[in-house]
Amino acid sequence: MPTETHLLPATPEGVAQASAVLGAGGLVAFPTETVYGLGGDARNGRAVARIFEAKGRPSFNPLIVHVADVAAARRIVRFTEAAERLADAFWPGPLTLVLEARPEAGLSPLVMAGLPTVAVRVPAHPVAQALLTAFGGPVAGPSANPSGRVSPTRAGHVMDGLGGRIEAVLDGGACPVGVESTIVGAAGAPVLLRPGGLPVEVIEACLGAPLGAAGAGISAPGQLGSHYAPGAAVRLEATEARPGELLIGFGPVAGELTLSATGDMVEAAANLFHLLREADARAGGRVIAVAPVPDHGLGRAINDRLRRAAAPRG
Template sequence: MIRLTPPDGVAAAAELLRAGKLVAFPTETVYGLGADATDGQAVAKIYAAKGRPSFNPLIVHLPDAEEAEALVTMGPEARALAAAFWPGPLTLVLPLRPGAGVASLVTAGLDTVALRVPAAPLARDLLRAVGRPVAAPSANLSGRISATRADHVIDGLSGRIDAVLDGGACDVGLESTILRPDPAVLLREGGLPAERIEAILGYPLTRDVTPGRVQAPGQLASHYAPGAPVRLDISHRAPDAVLIGFGPVAGDLSLSPDGDLTEAAASLFDALHRADALARARGHHRIDVAPIPDRGLGRAINDRLRRAAAPRP
């Protein structure tokens, strides 16, 4: 795997993507594993590299909302949400236009496609340089911890992909919030709190985050998991567990000593990576996580932690 660095690495990464190669790149949420979304063979390489179930759709990344309208039909709610939150950590699931040219593997056979305009300037520079929609799930093995640094990508996917564009640590640290608009249904909690979306819409969101049939990325019950099992009930501490603390609960490491949910979201996946490494080094068999308030970004953090702690398939 080649490690590319900006600014020269942007052109090299774009050339690799246009050639059907796999390139991981940073967004404000997490690192994405990119492939040309119009190239079915390139998209198939994503599934192979991640070991991802083929029924789990991918998010298509675009540099601006105008390019999104060329691929999908946008109703009034979708346009209002795009105007309010793009670029940013919001993914909209929208009806795919006939002849849009998106490979069928991207949508996993659905008649909708998940679209996002990332806020990270480096990501948009890359997307403009590619000149094509880029499909990009999180750059990690399927079901494992998402990557928020280039080193996480290299640790998880070395030998499986062609390059990583190193843009440093991701600012938000949680995957995007996913919404199906007109009328709005929340499909995945994420880096944009639901309250901000509800303020634009003027009504409470319906939630459908773990349906019987997967409609969007991140809806599998077991996901985001480190190698060691995760336990969210710390009422009984065990000597064979690494503890991830939060606020007043001190641990071997902490999501936020001050109890700041924004800091906790940004550090969540890096903390899980570090805790997993610490568990291996100590010969421990579990990772315990201190309680997180279930409000604002805390709901998205708890969503990831519940999926990380779910029974493995």
């Protein structure tokens, strides 16, 4: 039975309605500075199960828990010295920390996907902050799109992908960062689990040491090999369009669409998912080719998403 999905304005009344939906065990998509998240009460096993169902998400892929502030995070995870330093420097913001979960926090085991750790972050977006404050509890919030597909950076993207599957979308406009949060495993020696909206170089400067590399297996969201994928096939490092291709340009490589004509990484990150969707809609059977993007700063996150979008699909 389809669910009626309500588009709510980012007003105090809309936030109150969204909070009430979460309190009743429903699902609400909400804006963060990175992408739209699909929120459910992280303590409600049925609500969390519905997140997996709505997304068609593999149950072994853990979810990020969003909280309003560091004090709320302390109630659900055990902080290490490195986590203290990173949270102090970068929260609220596009950084997720994976830490040992507190059993007394009452999180649904589905949130951790069977792991002893949980991914947690404090988003900076004012609408997300208003919702989390109004709700007063931890909100599990993966990206608000069908699993493996392009992440949503506008309310319309969410409606296109999840309309009829969730109760509400809180419309906060376009997400300013445009790629998901950087994920750092901080339960032990800090390791990079996923590049994202906070450049790795900035994190390493804060810690005074390089981040380690992630081991094998799924320990955080966004680590599946094929992810963020449009319907069309994707070819990377394209300097021109071949016959039967639609080219997304960057900098000096002009395309039918462009991430940033000036080579601005911030603009490219903010445009990435929206343009993948636009290209998919225009492709008409063509392959989507993407121009080279330098692999430093935000470019590392952009290239990570593009490699996953282009990966062979199971």
